[in-house]
Amino acid sequence: MAKVIAQQTFDDVVRENMEEFGMDADEAIDDAVQQFESQGVNLSNIVQDSRLFSGQGDAAEHPVVSAIKNLKISLDSEESTTAEITDCIVMIRAECDVDLSRRCLAGNNQAYPALIQALEKFLTDDKMLQKALLTLLSLTNGQPDLLDDHGCSLLMEMLDSFKDNEDILYLTVGLIRNTCTKHEENRQMFVKKKLISKLSDVLNRHKGSEKVVIETCGALRVLTLDDDIRVPFGQAHENAKSIVTEGNALETILNLCKDYSDNPGVLKELFSTLAKLVVRSEFCKAVMDMGGLDFILRALQSCVKDKGVVRQALGLIKALAGNDEVKIEAVKISAFEIILVAMIKHQANSGVAELSCATIATLVLRNPAHCITVINLAGHQSIIQAMKIHPKEGGVQKQACNALRNLVARTREYCEPILELGAEALINEALKNHTSCEDDAKAALRDLGCNVELKIRWKGENGSLVHD
Structure with a gap:
């Protein structure tokens, strides 16, 4: 580091x-x-x-530091005007919006407690409250460490106090999202204060507001991340499970998907959130039982021109296919046909290529009948084509190797048609250029019957696992 x-x-x-x-x-x-x-x-x-810096080397006081000092003085003075406080808040926000260095400087000079004080002072003044929230959003971007227990409690109280105020609620949820990003301790602090149930209530209460739905979905997703390198084990899985069980999120989000079926911008956010929540096999099946699988495939088909929806839908299908019943049903309702159309439509997009290969690999895993379907649809040709188009993309190469391996692992009769397309050379090239796909490439070469050097990392000889 x-x-x-x-x-x-x-x-x-x-x-x-x-x-x-x-x-x-x-x-x-x-x-x-x-x-x-x-x-x-x-x-x-x-x-x-x-x-x-002056010509003599003296460092002048930075504008953001001056603004923070003036804000503190104004907040503590009964004679200060709202205009004076506004000027300070606006100046702090403008500086924080420049870059991370300004935000760090502001954070190190007590901007956070000053702005929290401003929030508390203007809880009955919507305009000033919005200004303070916007500035806190800028300040905490990349600085979740600034949050303390008092600020956490205040934000939770605001979720209740302003539950019918769309604008304030939107900013409050955004601030919660900021302070939970890459910060496991903050996430756990919010969850202990019943954040999950409150966010679920926000989704139900403001389902007609695009911006609130998008921001709330983002906040829910942040709770399911394991992105704080300072913490060896987070609560991402437990949080995802709680969102589903305590917040009834699967049904709520699926209903929202139907409400926003003609709005790709919101739909991709909803799909992305669902993919983070189906962390258990029974959750995957529950989505299917509620008609979610059919809806997702139809949405992928109807929104095939929108790369954002395509990518999120593919990721969601892959996640749902962790359940074998879902996997079988997906193929029955033409999942491969729809996925391959999207894959060909966006063949120049590496993200779509990678997710398409990954989804196909999951759907054919341990299922020879599904392998037959993919081969009959010339899906292996699309996978090989993705490798040719994106030779420098390690993610595409890795997932393509995995897909090819799964296609032949239990149906060796398909090795020849895949090899005829030049698969061996492409896989060897991926093996040479991308260390990230070494295991997948070697597994693909092995199952395709090609020559491959497999390293035996330890034979149990000349040593013991138990030290004296």
């Missing part, structure tokens, strides 16, 4: 360059950047603005 430094440390080096070596501000900053980067320091959190 790259090292980081404080803004003050960087500023001190810039001043030293200017005072001792006679550099101008731009030269001093460039030299400081080179020094720190050569030491492996990540400077993404450091403001590098020559306007902040």
Whole structure:
């Protein structure tokens, strides 16, 4: 992990360059950047603005720091006007919107507690409340660590207090989403305060609002992620299960899918959310039993021109196919035909190619009858074509190798028609160029009957698993 430094440390080096070596501000900053980067320091959190240094090397106070100080003074003073507070909040937001370094500078100078104070001060003033929420959204973008228990409780209270206010609710949910991204502790803190049931209520209460539905789906998805590298084991699976069981999310989202069947922008968000929730076999079957599988395939067919819907629908079908009953039903209702049409339509898109291959691989796994269907539809040709079109995309190569392997693992009679298309050379090329698909490529070569060097990593000889 790259090292980081404080803004003050960087500023001190810039001043030293200017005072001792006679550099101008731009030269001093460039030299400081080179020094720190050569030491492996990540400077993404450091403001590098020559306007902040005078000719003598003195660092001027950054506008965002001044705005925070003025905001604190204004909030604590009974004589301050709303206009003065607004100016400070708007200035902080403008600076935070520039880049991460400004946001880090603001966060390190107490912007978060000041803005929380502003939220509490203007709970009965919608316009000011929106301004404060928007600024907090900017500030916490990439900085979820700023959240504390008091702020978490305040946001949960606002979900109740403003449950009928679409605009405030939208911003509040967005702020919750920001502070849960890549932060397992925050996610658990919100979940303990019953966030899941409240988000479910938001979806049901505001199902007619596109922006609220999209933002709420995003917040639910964040709870199912395991993206905090500081935590060895998160609660992603448990959260997904709770969203389904406590929030009745599968039925709610499927109903929303039908409501927004003509709106690709919302539909892809709903599909993406469903894919994160079907973490158990019974959940996959429940979606099918509620008519969800048929709807998803029909939506994929009708929205085949929209890459966003296609990608999310493919990912959802792959997730649902984790259940063998769903897998069989999907093929019965023409899943392969629909998937291959989408695959050919967007053959130049690596994301669609990768997901198509992955979905086909899942649907044919341990099912010879499904392999026959794919071969009869010339699906193997589309897989080979994807490998040819996207030779530099490791994900496409990996999933294509996996699909080819699954097609012949139990139906060796299909090795020859696949090899006739040049599969062996393509797989060997993938093996040479992409370390990520080594295992899949070797498995495909092995099951296709090709020459392949398989490493025996340990034979149990010349050593023991048990140390004396």
